[in-house]
Amino acid sequence: GQIAQLESPQSMANLAIQLEQVGVHLMACQTERRRFHGSLADMTAAREATTVPMICRDLIVDPYQIHEARCYGADVVPLQVGILEQARLESLLDRIESLGMVALLEVRNPEEVDRVMHAGGTVVGINAWSLTSDALHREAFAEIVPGLPESVIRIAVGGVESPKDLLSYASSGADAIMVGESVMTAQSPSALARGLVATGQHPACPSRKL
Structure with missing residues (x-):
């Protein structure tokens, strides 16, 4: 599957409709205000x-x-493993699941993967973006994914600018790709999203059998 990330506070509903029409399977909306100028109202509109x-x-x-x-319409809530102590990570994971939502546990190194497995996480996002800087490490997915059990859903987060990047992640075992900045800054977000969706659905695109 492919995931597009929404950031613009304007025309959120129209953009969401366009992305769904081109085949995006799951959407993410920025609700963080300070750094990304998102809002819960944006997510509700989408x-x-x-x-x-x-x-x-x-x-x-x-x-x-x-x-x-949950109140504003989320189905999936991310947890950044690197900033949470283990007890809080497990508590937040339990709370998300108790409300009928899915927890997306985002990791950036093998040690964080170990903590996710201890907590009982089943959906893992391997994030190529550093939490403390603008550094991008596309190789993180290929380095970290071998440590995940086959039953875990693997999502590649960050660094996708073209179908070639998507294929690279897929060949390393990604079940889904989260695409944010490149879609939102494209001249035509829906056109780029359409191309990525087509690549992901092409018979030549590697996929795991879950």
């Missing part, structure tokens, strides 16, 4: 305009944020 599941893109550190995300 949620109401589409039928595909919605990810709330924010730094989640408190159970209140999880309830808030």
Whole structure:
């Protein structure tokens, strides 16, 4: 599957509709205000305009944020493993699942993968972007994914600018690709998304049998 990430506070519903029409399977909406100027209202607009599941893109550190995300229409909530102590990680994971949502556990190194497995996570996002800088490490997925059990859903996050990047992640075992900045800054977001979706659905694109 392919995931497109929404950032613009304007025309959120129209953009979401366009992305669903070109075949995006799952959408993510920025709700973090300080760095990305997103809002929960944006996510609600996208949620109401589409039928595909919605990810709330924010730094989640408190159970209140999880309830808030659910109230505003989120189906998936991300947890940045690197900024959470193990007890809090497990507590937030339990809270997400208790509300009928899916926890996307985002990791950046093998040690964080070990913590996810201990917590019982089943959906893992391997994020190529550093949490502390603008550094991008596309090789992180290929380096980290061998440590994941076959039953875990693997999502590649960050660094996709073209179908070639998508194929690279797929060949390393990605089940889905999260695409954000490149889609949102494209001259035609829907055209780029359409091309990525077509690449992901092509018979030549590697895929795992879950």
